Amino acid sequence: MTWWRNLLRHPLRSALAVAGITVTTAMLLDMVLLGGGLERSFERLLLGRGYQIRVSPSGTLPFDTETTIPGAAALRLGLEADPEVTGVAPVLGASVFARAGDTLVAVFAYGIDPEVQAIYQPLSGSDLAAGDSLGVLLSAPAAARLGMAPGDTLVLVGRLDPQLATAAIERRLVVRGVARLLYDSRGQLSLVALLPVVQSLAGLREEDRVSAFVVRARSDDQADAVTARLRSAHPGIEVNSVTDMVRHFRERLVYFRQLSYILGSISLVVTVLLVTTLMTITVNERLGEIATLRAIGVSRATVVRSVMLEGATLTVVGGGLGIVLGLATARYLDAILTTFPGLPAAISFFVPEPDRLLLAGVVLFLAGVGAGVYPAIIAARAPIADTLRAEAT
Amino acid sequence: MVLAALALARHSQAGQEPVPVALERRLAERLGAWAGDTIRVALEAGGAGQLVVVAAVYEPTPDPASVTRRDLTLRFHLPDLAALLGTPDRVNRFGIVLHPGVSPDDAAGDLNRVAFGFRAAPSAAIAGESSQTFRVVSRFHSAIAIIAVGASAIFLLCIMLLKVEERRRDAAVMRFIGVRPRTIFVALLLEALLVAGLGSVIGVLLAAAAAAMTNWYYQGLFDTALTFASITPGILRFSILVSLVLGVGAGALAARRLVRTNPHVLWGRG
Numbered sequence: 001m002t003w004w005r006n007l008l009r010h011p012l013r014s015a016l017a018v019a020g021i022t023v024t025t026a027m028l029l030d031m032v033l034l035g036g037g038l039e040r041s042f043e044r045l046l047l048g049r050g051y052q053i054r055v056s057p058s059g060t061l062p063f064d065t066e067t068t069i070p071g072a073a074a075l076r077l078g079l080e081a082d083p084e085v086t087g088v089a090p091v092l093g094a095s096v097f098a099r100a101g102d103t104l105v106a107v108f109a110y111g112i113d114p115e116v117q118a119i120y121q122p123l124s125g126s127d128l129a130a131g132d133s134l135g136v137l138l139s140a141p142a143a144a145r146l147g148m149a150p151g152d153t154l155v156l157v158g159r160l161d162p163q164l165a166t167a168a169i170e171r172r173l174v175v176r177g178v179a180r181l182l183y184d185s186r187g188q189l190s191l192v193a194l195l196p197v198v199q200s201l202a203g204l205r206e207e208d209r210v211s212a213f214v215v216r217a218r219s220d221d222q223a224d225a226v227t228a229r230l231r232s233a234h235p236g237i238e239v240n241s242v243t244d245m246v247r248h249f250r251e252r253l254v255y256f257r258q259l260s261y262i263l264g265s266i267s268l269v270v271t272v273l274l275v276t277t278l279m280t281i282t283v284n285e286r287l288g289e290i291a292t293l294r295a296i297g298v299s300r301a302t303v304v305r306s307v308m309l310e311g312a313t314l315t316v317v318g319g320g321l322g323i324v325l326g327l328a329t330a331r332y333l334d335a336i337l338t339t340f341p342g343l344p345a346a347i348s349f350f351v352p353e354p355d356r357l358l359l360a361g362v363v364l365f366l367a368g369v370g371a372g373v374y375p376a377i378i379a380a381r382a383p384i385a386d387t388l389r390a391e392a393t
Numbered sequence: 394m395v396l397a398a399l400a401l402a403r404h405s406q407a408g409q410e411p412v413p414v415a416l417e418r419r420l421a422e423r424l425g426a427w428a429g430d431t432i433r434v435a436l437e438a439g440g441a442g443q444l445v446v447v448a449a450v451y452e453p454t455p456d457p458a459s460v461t462r463r464d465l466t467l468r469f470h471l472p473d474l475a476a477l478l479g480t481p482d483r484v485n486r487f488g489i490v491l492h493p494g495v496s497p498d499d500a501a502g503d504l505n506r507v508a509f510g511f512r513a514a515p516s517a518a519i520a521g522e523s524s525q526t527f528r529v530v531s532r533f534h535s536a537i538a539i540i541a542v543g544a545s546a547i548f549l550l551c552i553m554l555l556k557v558e559e560r561r562r563d564a565a566v567m568r569f570i571g572v573r574p575r576t577i578f579v580a581l582l583l584e585a586l587l588v589a590g591l592g593s594v595i596g597v598l599l600a601a602a603a604a605a606m607t608n609w610y611y612q613g614l615f616d617t618a619l620t621f622a623s624i625t626p627g628i629l630r631f632s633i634l635v636s637l638v639l640g641v642g643a644g645a646l647a648a649r650r651l652v653r654t655n656p657h658v659l660w661g662r663g
Contacts, residue, residue, distance in 0.1 A: 013558075016551040023544040030540075058437060070437070104509075160510025167510075236439045252461045254614070263537065267544070274548055281555045329540060336532045341525045 006282070007310055013278065018318040020274045024267040025322020025364055030330050030350065031264035032360045035257055037351030042249050045346050046242045048182060049118040051089065052223035053215035053230065054245060055079065056238045061248055062212035063093055063183070069237060072195075072210040078234060079215055084226045087216035089116040090195055092209065094202035097167070098191070099155040100146050107142055107189045109156070110181070111198025111210070118182075118214045120192055125150030125177025133197055136173040139181045139190040146189075148175050154191075158201035169201055186338070186345045256349070268367050275311050275371035283307060283375040288391035291384045300380045307379045308372040315368020319361065326360075327352055412473040413448035419616055420465040421450045434467075434477065443477045445469075455619040458523055463615070489513075542635060549589075549636070550643040556588065557581055557647035564651050565659035574652035581651065585644020586637070593636045600624055600632070 007014045046054075055075075057067040069075060072090050079088045092111035097104040110119055114128040120137065128135050136154055138146070148154055152175045157167035173193060181190045199205040217226040227241040240248070250257065283290070290303055330350035337349040411431050416424070426432055428447050435442025445467075453466065475481050491500055497515035504513035564577050604622040611621040651659070 013551070013554060016547060016554065020544065020547040020551055023540065023547055027537075027540050027544060067436070162508070162510040236437060255461070255611075263541075270544060270548060274551060277552065277555065281559065329536075333533060333536055336529060336536055340529050341522075 006286070006306070007313060010282070013282075014314065017274060017278045017314050018321070021271055021315055021318025021368075022321040022325055024271045024274070025319045025360075026326035026329055028264050028267040028271070028364060029323055029326030029357070029360045030333060031260040031267065032356050032363075033326075033330050033350040033352060034333075035260035035264065036356060037353075038253060038256060038347070038349050039246050039250055040353070041346075041348040041351050043242060043246050045182065045344060046245055048346075049214075051087065051118045051214040051216045052220060052242050053217060053227050054240050054242075055213035055215060055230070055234075056211070056240070058236055058238050060238060061240070061245070062091075068092065068204060068209035068211055069213075070207040070209050072208045072213075075234070075237070076213065079213060079230060082226060082229055082233075084218045084222045085215055085230075086218050087116045089113060089118045089214045089216075090210040091119060091212050091214065092195055092198050092202070092204065093211045094158075094198055094204070096191075096198070096201045097157045097160065098142075098146055099157065104157065104160075105145060105189065107156075107191055108184075109198045109201065110190065110192045111195035112192055113195055117192075118216075120179040120181050123178045123180050125175070127179075128176055128192065128194065131194075132176070133194050134172075134174055135176040135193070136197075137177050137179040137192040138175055139184055139188060140178055141187045142189040142191055143175070143178050150175050150177050156191075156201055159203050168203065171197060171201060173197070182346055183344045185342050188345075268363065271315070271364065272367050272371040275314055275368055276374055278314070279307060279311050279372055279375035280378065282310070283379045287379075287382050287387050290379050291382055291387035291391070294382070294384050295388065304376040304380050307376040308369060311372025311375070312365070312369050315365060315371070319364045319368070322364075323357065323361070411444040411446040412469065414445040414473075415449040415451050415468040416447050417453045417466050418450055420467060421447070423465065436478070443473075445473075455617050457527065457619055460615050460617055460619060546635075546639050549639045550646075553585055553588070553640060553643035554647045557585070557644060557651055561651065561654075561659045565656045568656035568659070578645075578648045578652050581648035582641065582644055585648070586641050589637050589640025589644070592640065593633045596632065596636060597624075597629065 054062050055069075056062040056064070057069050060067055072092075076088050076090060079085060090111075090113060094109050094111070096107055096109045098107045099105075112119060112128075113130075114132070115130050117128075122137070123140065125137075128137055136156075138148055138154075143149065146154065154173050154175055155170060156173060157170045159168035160166075161168065179192060181188070181192070184190050195210070196205060199209065215226070215230070217223045223241045224243065227239055227244070231239040293303065294300070330352065334348055334350045338345070338347065414432075414434070416426065421427060424432065426447050428450060430447045432445050432447065433442050434445050451468075469477070471484070472481075475483060489500070491497060497517065501513040501515050501518075560581065564581075567577050568574070601624060604624055607622040608620060612618065
């Protein structure tokens with residue numbers, strides 16, 4: 001346990017080194033989580049309901065623009081014709097207005113087919129049934145804003161004409177329940193109704209328009225092959241697998257990935273510099289002691305092992321504390337970044353997963369051990385006679 | 394103003410009266426279309442759409458809000474786009490110029506009292522809403538900076554402590570020959586100040602190089618003239634101040650320990 005006593009010989013120095021490694025480890029961990037967490041979180045969100053493929057208007061991603069696809073029923077049949085496709089869910093998104101007393105509240109409406117929906121999870125009340133053209137589900141923020149509960153009647157209006165001060169259409173729907181809209185941002189006012197209802201409110205019924213389709217393949221392994229077939233069979237629309245969607249997402253958020261690489265690398269360099277500097281100065285101060293040990297028969301390997309163990313101990317202690325600090329700061333940073341306007345509330349930037357934690361731990365440990373190599377070489381190569389003579393004089 | 398997503402294709406046949414449009418430079422490069430060329434514009438890929446002639450190519454004002462989306466835009470005369478969309482006399486928004494002295498908030502309030510199907514908002518309020526993304530990024534940067542400053546502070550403390558402790562024997566000799574502890578303390582403090590000052594200058598140069606590299610890389614990546622990293626006088630003052638305070642503080646702490654230690658102990662014979 002000589003290495004341990006050596007560390008305790010300079011408690012302030014060792015404490016500062018551990019504190020430095022703790023903070024740099026926290027930064028490294030946060031950057032490792034940021035580097036991959038966002039993509040994983042997005043992938044999980046997309047695959048949450050088991051649909052692996054997204055179909056949107058040509059040149060766009062789902063709900064990226066207000067562009068819609070006409071002839072939804074015919075296209076749906078075309079998509080379902082693929083033998084590996086087991087489900088096709090149409091979705092239309094449109095802005096409508098809900099009457100709340102004397103005012104109109106803008107609400108985002110989703111039109112869906114309840115038998116194959118992939119955008120919400122019921123929270124309370126009942127779900128929409130197939131053919132229930134009088135029912136509506138509200139997001140929790142919408143229910144709170146409108147003061148509605150299951151059983152209440154909601155009046156929706158669409159296509160307002162500012163000049164005539166009238167709405168082209170008005171529908172009275174009964175709130176069936178409250179749902180969690182998977183792609184909604186925090187506090188978003190949304191509702192879900194049957195596709196034809198929302199099409200009518202938005203004036204898109206005649207052309208049978210939808211914003212996107214979500215498609216389920218028989219198995220995840222088949223998703224890319226099905227995507228390629230659908231793309232080839234329907235050149236006028238955009239077909240993306242979840243892998244493609246994650247790639248597009250990654251391109252848009254390239255900044256965060258690169259920032260995580262740069263700051264993660266800087267953290268590692270600072271850790272290595274800190275441990276190397278500290279160990280080198282400590283070894284230089286103890287050269288006389290090391291030479292004495294060598295003179296009485298202690299092997300080079302033992303000296304090297306002792307110095308490297310000191311470096312590894314600092315790294316392990318600082319790293320352990322750093323992981324705890326890093327998880328806490330990751331939560332704080334995630335709370336900041338998830339307030340991005342329009343970002344789905346289910347998305348996380350920092351996803352602590354065992355493999356990411358293990359990766360950060362292994363990289364840090366190797367860096368700590370590597371940082372001890374140079375001072376260990378100095379200790380091993382110290383000339384015994386010259387060092388002892390210098391110490392004596 | 395009307396905004397819409399469209400499908401574009403190069404066109405070589407005549408027969409339909411083309412309407413003039415202006416293409417942004419990146420779109421023109423992507424299509425290989427320049428002033429005088431004819432393009433077919435449609436709402437859906439493969440749709441009949443409308444023939445347009447490129448009347449101008451323009452460089453759009455850099456917009457940080459859309460830089461990562463890499464949207465490509467072309468500009469129509471309002472009636473031409475409305476006709477293409479099949480929504481005559483329908484717009485996304487109006488821009489309103491007020492008479493001098495009229496408060497935008499009051500004007501928006503007056504309009505909203507009679508509004509049906511639209512909402513009036515002062516430009517400043519819209520700018521505030523649309524800059525929300527950058528406020529989030531700015532908060533994130535500040536949080537990261539706090540962690541980085543924390544790590545740097547500890548690193549600096551550690552290095553200054555070691556640097557001063559390296560001078561144990563020098564300090565012991567000075568004490569043996571009668572130099573006052575206060576003189577040794579001031580000498581070590583000046584040395585710490587010099588090291589911190591030199592480190593600050595090198596740090597500023599490194600930061601300037603990093604900012605230049607960041608701008609060069611991201612301006613190329615997003616094909617934009619936006620500035621991604623800049624060192625403002627405020628940032629410069631803050632960084633140098635933190636570095637000097639930490640460096641001198643750490644030096645003072647270490648020097649104080651040194652001058653309070655028995656010179657025999659410093660010499661290694663205590």
